[in-house]
Amino acid sequence: MKLSLGRSLLKVLKAQKKISKRIAKAVETTRSKTKRSTSRPAKPVLVETTAFGSNPGRLLMKSFVPTTRLPKKPALVVLLHGCHQTPESLDAAAGFSKLAKERGFVLLYPQQKRANNSQNCFNWFRPSAVARDRGEVRSIKQMVEHICERHRVDRSKIFVAGLSAGGALTGALVANYPSLFAGAAIIAGMPFGSARDAMSALRAMKSGAPSPPGGWGRPIAEISPETRAWPPITIWQGMEDRVVKPVNALACVAQWLEVQGIAESSGRLEEKPWGRLQSWKVSGKLKVALYSVSNMGHGLPIKKRKSVTALRSADPYVIPVEISAPAEMMRLWGLSRFRI
Numbered sequence: 001m002k003l004s005l006g007r008s009l010l011k012v013l014k015a016q017k018k019i020s021k022r023i024a025k026a027v028e029t030t031r032s033k034t035k036r037s038t039s040r041p042a043k044p045v046l047v048e049t050t051a052f053g054s055n056p057g058r059l060l061m062k063s064f065v066p067t068t069r070l071p072k073k074p075a076l077v078v079l080l081h082g083c084h085q086t087p088e089s090l091d092a093a094a095g096f097s098k099l100a101k102e103r104g105f106v107l108l109y110p111q112q113k114r115a116n117n118s119q120n121c122f123n124w125f126r127p128s129a130v131a132r133d134r135g136e137v138r139s140i141k142q143m144v145e146h147i148c149e150r151h152r153v154d155r156s157k158i159f160v161a162g163l164s165a166g167g168a169l170t171g172a173l174v175a176n177y178p179s180l181f182a183g184a185a186i187i188a189g190m191p192f193g194s195a196r197d198a199m200s201a202l203r204a205m206k207s208g209a210p211s212p213p214g215g216w217g218r219p220i221a222e223i224s225p226e227t228r229a230w231p232p233i234t235i236w237q238g239m240e241d242r243v244v245k246p247v248n249a250l251a252c253v254a255q256w257l258e259v260q261g262i263a264e265s266s267g268r269l270e271e272k273p274w275g276r277l278q279s280w281k282v283s284g285k286l287k288v289a290l291y292s293v294s295n296m297g298h299g300l301p302i303k304k305r306k307s308v309t310a311l312r313s314a315d316p317y318v319i320p321v322e323i324s325a326p327a328e329m330m331r332l333w334g335l336s337r338f339r340i
Contacts (some may be wrong), residue, residue, distance in 0.1 A: 002070035003224075004016055007015055010022075021060070025328060031294045032092055033250055035259055038295060040140075045064055045091065045097050046062040046063065046064050046087055046088060046091065046097070046109060046181075047062065047063055047064070047065075048060060048061065048062050049061045049062070049063065049143075049146070049147075052142055052143050052146035052147075053139070053142030053146065054138075054142070054143070055139045055142065056134060056135055056138050057118050057123060057129060057135045057136030057137070057138060057139035057140070058109035058113060058115070058116055058139070059110050059111060059112060059113065059114070059116075059136060059139045059140070059143075060110070060112075060113060060177065061108070061109075061110060061111070061143045061146075062087045062098055062108075062110075062111055063106065063107060063108050063109065063110075063147060064091070064096075064097045064106070064107040064110040064125055065106050065107075065151060066100055066101045066104065066106075067100075067324055068101075069101060069104050070104050070106075070170075071104050072152065073152055073153065073154040074105050074106050074149065074151065074152075074153060074154065074155070074157075074172070075094045075104075075105040075106070075142065075154055075157035075158070075159065075175075075333070075335055076106045076107075076108060076147060076151075076153045076154075076157065076158045076159070076323060077096070077100070077103065077105055077108070077159050077160075077161070078108045078110070078140065078143075078144060078158070078160040078161070078173075079091075079107065079108070079109050079160075079161055079162070079166075079332075080110060080122060080160070080161070080162030080163070080165075080166025080167070080169050080170055081109070081111065081112070081120075081162075081163060081166050082121070082138075082162075082163040082164030082165055082166050082167070082188070082299075082317050083117075083119045083120055083121040083165050084120055084317070085215060085315065086111065086119065086120070087109035087111050087166075088162070089314065089315045090109075090300075090315060090317075090318065091107075091109070092314050092315065093219055093302075093314045093315035093318035094239055094300060094302055094315075094318050094326055095302075095326065096276070096326060099326060099330060099335075101237070102337050103231060103336060103337055105157075105335055106147060106151050106153060108119075108144065108147055110139070110143055112134075112165075119285075121164075121165035121168055122136055122162075122165045122169040123135070123136060123166075123167070123195060124165055124168035124171075124172060124190065124195075124201075125138070125195035125198060125200065125201035126195065126196075126197070126229075127195075127196060127286075129237065130169070130172035130175075130176070130192070131175075131223075132223055134174040135306060136169065137169070137172055137173055137176050137177075138172060138244065140169075140171075141177060141180070144158065144180065156182060157182055157333075157334075158180060158181055158182055158274070159181060159182055159183045159184065159185075159329070159333050159335075160173055160174070160183075160184050160185075160187075161184065161185035161186075161187065161272075162186065162187065162189060163187045163188060163189075163237045163246065163299070163317060164187070164188050164189065164243070164298065164317070165189075166187075166189070167185075167186040167187045167188055167189020167190070168186075168190040168191075168194075170184055170185070170186050170189060171184075171189060171190070171191065171192040171252065172192050173187050174230070174231060175192045175219070175220040175223060175224060176223060176224070178224055178227045178229070178230050178231065179227075179229070181231045182333070183231050183232050183233075183234075183329075183332060183333045184231055184232070184233050184234070184258065185233075185234045185235075185236065185325065185329050186233065186234070186235045186236070186252055187235075187236040187300050187325060188236065188237060188238060188241055188243070188244045188249075188298050188299065189235075189244070189248070189252065190204060190205065190209075190244065190248050190251075190252070191213060191219075191248065191251040191252045191254075191255045191270055192219050192220055193211065193216075193218075193219030193220075194209035194248070194251065195266035195278075201318065204248065205244050205248065206245060207247075208245060208248055208251060209243065209248075209251065211250040213250070214263055215254070215258050216251055216254045216255035216258055217255055217256075217257075217258025217259035218258075219255075220255065220259045221259055228302075228314070230256070230259065230260055230287070231257045232251075232257040232286045232287055232288070232289075232332065233251045233286070233287070233288050233289075234288075234289045234290075234291065234328075234329070234332065235249050235256075235288070235289070235290045235291065236249075236291045236293065236300075236301065237249035237291070237292055237293065237321070238297050238298060238299065238301070239275060239292055239293060239294050239295070239296065239297060240294075240295050240296055240297045240299065241296070241298045242296050242297065243297070243298035244298060246292070249290060249292070253278070253288060253290050255290055256287075256288045257280060260282075260287055260288070262280050262282065262287060262288065267272050267279060267280045267281060267288075268280075268281075272323070274293055274301075274321060274322035274323040275291065275293045275294040275296075275322075276290075276291075276292040276295065277289065277292075277325070278292075278293075286332070291323070291325070291328075293321055293322075295321065296319055296321050297319065298317065298320040299316070299317040299318055300317060300318050300325055300326075301319055301320075301321045301323055301324065301325045302317065302318055302319065302320055302321070302324050302325065302326065303320070303321070303322070303323065303324035303327065304320040304321065304322065305320070
């Protein structure tokens with residue numbers, strides 16, 4: 001009886017020992033996996049390029065090129081961030097790199113340096129920054145040329161969009177290099193030529209700038225007098241924007257209508273669930289459109305997700321509402337889902 005009890009006890013002890021070894025092994029495996037995952041941080045989505053030209057505007061160049069699902073001659077989308085933003089914060093909140101993967105285009109993010117502007121704003125209000133082949137517009141053109149050559153970009157499919165200061169610089173880029181772009185979106189931006197320094201820029205943002213002599217179209221006509229063909233321009237504005245007042249969006253509309261010789265009265269007004277859409281077409285083709293988004297402040301509109309209860313994105317200037325500017329841009333620019 002005692003012998004049988006001893007054998008049973010020995011079996012229990014051996015079983016416990018095996019279980020203990022298995023537990024220890026499992027814990028060690030978990031620790032090693034955790035160590036590997038923490039010691040190898042995820043690679044950044046955006047890649048910086050340091051040598052792309054003379055770079056008179058002293059900007060940074062970042063880009064995203066999908067490693068798969070890229071056509072032989074991809075389109076290029078240039079995105080200009082706003083003040084207090086970085087390409088990474090804008091991309092994480094708005095998902096442009098995800099769209100690039102899905103639709104097979106190259107993504108370029110010029111970035112401002114704090115050494116150039118303490119608020120990380122592009123210097124759209126400085127004449128030296130936005131004059132043809134000078135300053136920041138020249139730097140961005142050099143970035144575009146570099147990435148076009150490196151990735152065999154289809155030059156008939158180069159698009160540009162910008163938010164806030166980036167929106168104002170978008171207008172400057174199109175004004176200086178109209179043949180370079182196939183489409184543009186100015187989001188909460190300013191008309192070209194509306195300021196000459198930081199103080200006049202702040203006044204214009206808050207109250208609107210007075211129309212220059214000869215009308216809003218004149219600043220653009222003066223630098224591109226022989227241009228007859230302009231890319232389609234969409235202008236986006238939050239109706240509750242207190243940083244860049246909506247009157248500036250109206251000035252942007254007037255500017256691009258005037259430079260193209262389009263009568264304001266020829267536009268079409270549509271009431272939408274998300275706000276108001278005004279559009280101007282010539283021979284059935286969209287030339288200028290104004291998206292006035294209700295219940296939205298200063299920022300880029302993205303579509304609310306029904307499964308997400310939070311009403312804020314990771315970036316305070318990317319705002320969930322009832323319409324998605326990125327999705328609408330993809331539609332207007334013909335950037336559909338890419339299939340191999």
